[in-house]
Amino acid sequence: MSKLKIAIQKKGRLHEDSIKLLSSCGISIDNGKDQLKVNISNFPLEILYLRNSDIPKYLEDGTVDIAIIGENVLIEQEPNITIVQRLGFSKCRVSLAVPKDVDFDSLNYFNDKEIATSYPNTLSKFLEENNIRAKIHKISGSVEIAPNIGLADGILDIVSTGSTLFKNGLKEVKQIMKSEAVLAKSNLLSLEKEELLDRFLFRLKAVLKAKNxxxxxxxxxxxxxxxxxxxxxxxxxxxxxxxxxxxxxxxxxxxxxxxxxxxxxxxxxxxxxxxxxxxxxxxxx
CATH class of the missing domain: 3.30.70.120 (Alpha-Beta Plaits)
Structure with a gap:
């Protein structure tokens, strides 16, 4: 019998909420330390713990069938996949930020400036749409430190509470989009796996509706x-x-x-x- 393969973040802000959601859906998860693939005994499901940035590609090529992932990652990578359910947790915004002492009055501040980000495609499109000429520095992590070490004049990053920006001497000046966790599926699912997904969605929607x-x-x-x-x-x-x-x-x-x-x-x-x-x-x- 086929099993539905679901990818979730190996670690990070989405990991714990994803595990809680699956547990609420009656999925019994019993995996050992550092185990990256887990077979579920009480539902035809297999969990793969993957790096967040790798998940869209695995979905697109059909290596995994479904995934719980941040909407912002999908917008950045634009994979050929389908969002089937918004999950309502891990909400954040993707925003521009500058040093606290900067006198920011409009987006024109960024003309001929340098911006550090882990979301270069998202930033590039935003700058183009607003006719802003800026240099983009792509950084994998710890984007908030870039202005403090002279690498950039501002950053584009995800913001939840804003406390990380504050601790690094930055202030949020422009929100460019909102994001939350979503359930996405591969467009290569077989009919049998589509039926399994329907069974899984039945449980998921019952949990989400009760939550609200x-x-x-x-x-x-x-x-x-x-x-x-x-x-x-x-x-x-x-x-x-x-x-x-x-x-x-x-x-x-x-x-x-x-x-x-x-x-x-x-x-x-x-x-x-x-x-x-x-x-x-x-x-x-």
Whole structure:
């Protein structure tokens, strides 16, 4: 029987989140130290731990079938692959930064300057689109040090919190794109592996949907049920159970985490009491 080969980052910011996501999908991972290929016993899956920058090529030539990878890496390398699911973690931005004491007022600052980056293709396109003439220094890592050692006047790099820039005496001046972890697939999958991918995606989407939703319970007077159900976003319709106290019911539903506080305030105003919010482990439609 075929196995779906998935590549994840061998180490770094995506590694731990990728392992947690697979575990949430019921994938039992048991690998020894420094083991770079792991067969999964409870799902037709094989995990390959690879360097982040190598993953797009492995996807493109079909060596691996799917991968969890940063969107920014795919934009930089432009492989012939397909993004099948955005994962919502490892969010960052790709930004230009300059020394803190630089008086930066526009992108024209970079004209005839030198910029260090690990994303030369992304930077080159941005500069061209904005008619900026600058020299690009390609650096594999530790890009933030370039201005401090006189190698460059600014950098283009990924930024999460900005603390690394601050520690190196830099400030963010222009965000050129946002990025997050995505699930990407090779365009060379067989029909059998496409079916395996569908099974894997079923689990993955159930986990992601649950992560972004909350189960909500509240007590309400029966006379207020209609008004409250109009406020409450629901899957189809809320569950309503009678309480032992006459004239009262318990209403159960699901809300999107992004609407959490706005919905709660409205429900309280409309008369909801004893509101409970419960995390959801899995959510299957």
């Amino acid at each position: 939703s909350k189960y909500i319970l509240m007590n309400i007077e029966n006379s207020k049920i209609e008004a409250i159900t109009k406020i409450l976003p629901v899957l189809k319709s809320p569950t309503i159970l009678p309480l032992t106290e006459e004239g009262w019911s318990s209403l159960h539903s699901v809300i999107d985490e992004n609407e959490f506080w706005e919905v709660i305030d409205e429900l309280k105003i409309a008369g909801a009491e004893d509101i409970l919010i419960v995390p959801i482990n899995k959510m299957v439609n």
